Amino acid sequence: MNREKVWFSFFMILALTLNFGFFYGEINDAAHHNVYELFAVIVVNLIATIMKFGDRTQMGAMLLATSLVAMVQLIAASIVWVFAEHIQHTGLTPSNLSTIVALSGGAMLANIISVILLMIEASRFER
Amino acid sequence: MNEVTALFLKRIKAPLLLIVVVYSIAILGMTLIPGVDENGNPWHMSIFHAFYFVSYTATTIGFGEIPYTFTEAQRLWTILIIYMTVISWFYALGTAIALFQDKAFQAERKKLKFKRDVRHINRPYYVVCGYGETGKAVVDALLDEHFGAVVIEQKENLSDRSIHDKLEYVPSLTADASEPEILEFAGVHQDKCKGVIAVTSSDETNLIIAISSKLLHPDVTVICRSDNKEHEENMLSFGTDHIINPFESFASIFGMTLHSPSMQLIYDWLTGAPNTSLSTPANIGPGHWILSGYGRFGQQLHKKLSQKHIPTVVIDPKEETRAIYTKNKLPDDSFIIGTGTDAKTLTTAGIKTAAGVIAGTNNDSNNLSIIMTARQLNKAVFVVGRENFKRHELLYKKINEHYQTDTHKNIEELSTVAHLAMQPSEIITRQIRSILIAPLLIDFISQALLEDNEWANITISRLSAVIGEQRPYIWSVSINKESAPAIAQALGFGRSIHLQHIIRDPVVHSRNLACVPLLLKRGDNLQLLPDEDIELKAFDQLLFCGLRKVKHTMSPTLTHLNQLNYVMTSKNEPQSYVWKKLTHLLHKYERRSASR
Numbered sequence A: 001m002n003r004e005k006v007w008f009s010f011f012m013i014l015a016l017t018l019n020f021g022f023f024y025g026e027i028n029d030a031a032h033h034n035v036y037e038l039f040a041v042i043v044v045n046l047i048a049t050i051m052k053f054g055d056r057t058q059m060g061a062m063l064l065a066t067s068l069v070a071m072v073q074l075i076a077a078s079i080v081w082v083f084a085e086h087i088q089h090t091g092l093t094p095s096n097l098s099t100i101v102a103l104s105g106g107a108m109l110a111n112i113i114s115v116i117l118l119m120i121e122a123s124r125f126e127r
Numbered sequence B: 001m002n003e004v005t006a007l008f009l010k011r012i013k014a015p016l017l018l019i020v021v022v023y024s025i026a027i028l029g030m031t032l033i034p035g036v037d038e039n040g041n042p043w044h045m046s047i048f049h050a051f052y053f054v055s056y057t058a059t060t061i062g063f064g065e066i067p068y069t070f071t072e073a074q075r076l077w078t079i080l081i082i083y084m085t086v087i088s089w090f091y092a093l094g095t096a097i098a099l100f101q102d103k104a105f106q107a108e109r110k111k112l113k114f115k116r117d118v119r120h121i122n123r124p125y126y127v128v129c130g131y132g133e134t135g136k137a138v139v140d141a142l143l144d145e146h147f148g149a150v151v152i153e154q155k156e157n158l159s160d161r162s163i164h165d166k167l168e169y170v171p172s173l174t175a176d177a178s179e180p181e182i183l184e185f186a187g188v189h190q191d192k193c194k195g196v197i198a199v200t201s202s203d204e205t206n207l208i209i210a211i212s213s214k215l216l217h218p219d220v221t222v223i224c225r226s227d228n229k230e231h232e233e234n235m236l237s238f239g240t241d242h243i244i245n246p247f248e249s250f251a252s253i254f255g256m257t258l259h260s261p262s263m264q265l266i267y268d269w270l271t272g273a274p275n276t277s278l279s280t281p282a283n284i285g286p287g288h289w290i291l292s293g294y295g296r297f298g299q300q301l302h303k304k305l306s307q308k309h310i311p312t313v314v315i316d317p318k319e320e321t322r323a324i325y326t327k328n329k330l331p332d333d334s335f336i337i338g339t340g341t342d343a344k345t346l347t348t349a350g351i352k353t354a355a356g357v358i359a360g361t362n363n364d365s366n367n368l369s370i371i372m373t374a375r376q377l378n379k380a381v382f383v384v385g386r387e388n389f390k391r392h393e394l395l396y397k398k399i400n401e402h403y404q405t406d407t408h409k410n411i412e413e414l415s416t417v418a419h420l421a422m423q424p425s426e427i428i429t430r431q432i433r434s435i436l437i438a439p440l441l442i443d444f445i446s447q448a449l450l451e452d453n454e455w456a457n458i459t460i461s462r463l464s465a466v467i468g469e470q471r472p473y474i475w476s477v478s479i480n481k482e483s484a485p486a487i488a489q490a491l492g493f494g495r496s497i498h499l500q501h502i503i504r505d506p507v508v509h510s511r512n513l514a515c516v517p518l519l520l521k522r523g524d525n526l527q528l529l530p531d532e533d534i535e536l537k538a539f540d541q542l543l544f545c546g547l548r549k550v551k552h553t554m555s556p557t558l559t560h561l562n563q564l565n566y567v568m569t570s571k572n573e574p575q576s577y578v579w580k581k582l583t584h585l586l587h588k589y590e591r592r593s594a595s596r
Helices: A003-023 A035-051 A058-087 A094-126 B003-032 B047-058 B072-101 B103-119 B133-144 B156-160 B180-185 B203-216 B229-237 B246-259 B261-271 B296-307 B321-328 B343-348 B364-377 B390-407 B424-437 B440-448 B453-467 B485-492 B548-559 B561-569 B577-595
Strands: B125-129 B148-153 B172-174 B193-198 B221-225 B242-244 B289-292 B312-316 B334-337 B356-359 B382-386 B420-422 B473-478 B515-522 B525-528 B541-546
Touching (some): A003 A094, A035 A058, A058 B047, B003 B047, B003 B072, B125 B203, B133 B148, B133 B424, B180 B203, B229 B242, B242 B424, B246 B296, B246 B424, B261 B424, B289 B296, B296 B321, B312 B321, B321 B334, B356 B364, B420 B424, B424 B440, B424 B473, B440 B453, B440 B541, B453 B515, B453 B541, B473 B548, B485 B561, B548 B561
Parallel strands (some): B125 B193, B148 B172, B193 B221, B221 B242, B289 B356, B312 B334, B356 B382
Antiparallel strands (some): B473 B541, B515 B525
């Protein structure tokens, strides 16, 4: 068992599960989407991205790309949140929230691709 | 992703992860710990504010307790934040700085820069392996001919010296050129790479460079230095284009000198580096030769002397060389044990009546001593000197000056310490230069060797009449669509063009350009100094010798049909549409009025 691989896969899957947790629920209902969950998604995604640094294989490049996509989406979501709460002082209106959740949904898609790639690589190792 | 970025990301991974974890713990703590606003109501920091606070605290900017004064609990957590984040930042910066100072990382960066520079060369270039005396001169010759150059040198100090002083930027890399990967970095496999010149001090390295270059790019011209016969054959076996053995080359120059000193002078003129002074012809009187030093150099020259049936006295300090000598000797030859540096040995060898002396030991100071002693004993003797290191060139010159002031006479004769000097790097450079610039020059020399001394003298006077005291410049012209489109087109029309048209001044019709056609190559047929009224045919190759600017003055005649018409008819043809029509009408009118 390779400990690095364990951590690597752990963070990638955790990024996906947390992302799903945040995304799941009524798209414009603030009660279904917790800000701490978004924070956790961003942190775990960031960790997963950094862990993918420096891998020069084709698979490594693809994995890094998916993570970067997820990061871009999540940072955009958090910026929308900051705008709503602190700059416009409108609070989380349903339209703001649906933008945030939609962006996190895109990030989740990227995370799903990431995990699929991880599974492909793992299955290739088995044979 | 390139090696450098990959390495950087790999090393920076751990510190970055630490920063992310520490930041998230800090932010989370700040949002969870309750504070109070200015009215004393309980208040929780938002994630946005917490991130802002942690960011300026971690980078030691420290804006203070924003937006409300902290509670004691928040302050306790802030202490923790400060130590955690500042330490992790230092760790990250330390790692990055250590990486940039890492020797391997720096080497990687240099390699990357080299690769990028090579990719961006936008003209045909040559890869020069080995930046010693020869390499330097070759690079100069390449830049002079507006080729690009790429240098690979194994020794750090050599590569960094003087290469950055050139007017043009020459990408260089300190690496072992015998590694195929390094040759690939130097772009040997690229289309723009015209050739590889292997002039390192080691024969084996040159051999490996030649093999790998041919494998990487079969079309590339490979020029190799080799001091050793076995390596030479090995190099030939896989298609090395040119192999240069400095000893053999010098031996053939020496043979040329024995055959005709004027011929050697022509060779010297034509192959010399630009902007070096012209040498004066020397005469070789009748008599025997004294050859000091019977190593591979001495043996080669002895062979040349034997071919001419010239008796030779060999001087060598080692008894073992006598065995080699007896194998090669002619009946009139003799062998003396000694160094030849003292007057006694030289007198025994018959210096007073000798035609020439060869100082051919592998020790420069001994050679100088032989030359000086020989000159004192016999002022008319022809001196051949072997120079082992170029850095001793100055020494040769100094001793020469000293010798001149000592004697106060015959200064004319002593303008050079040796009439013929063997300088390996100089000889190799000359050969490489002629291969690169004018391959026809080699044909010219080989053809000229069939002629006698008188022909050489006539040629010299003809060359000096046209070129004067300046160093001649050599260039070749091929009669084809690429290099002489106007002529190819005119020949296609069935017009007959003679050599005199090409060498006519395109500005002043009555004058010829200051150049001499040296050779006309038609198929396998070589014609030395072709006549001016010879008719040109398609695919002829011409070798010219003249001033450098003449090459450029000549080119309009070769490339523009109008210019060619002018030199052929001395009439300016109208070029613009309106003017053409006008002259056409004018002609018509003239003809009509003439017929009336």
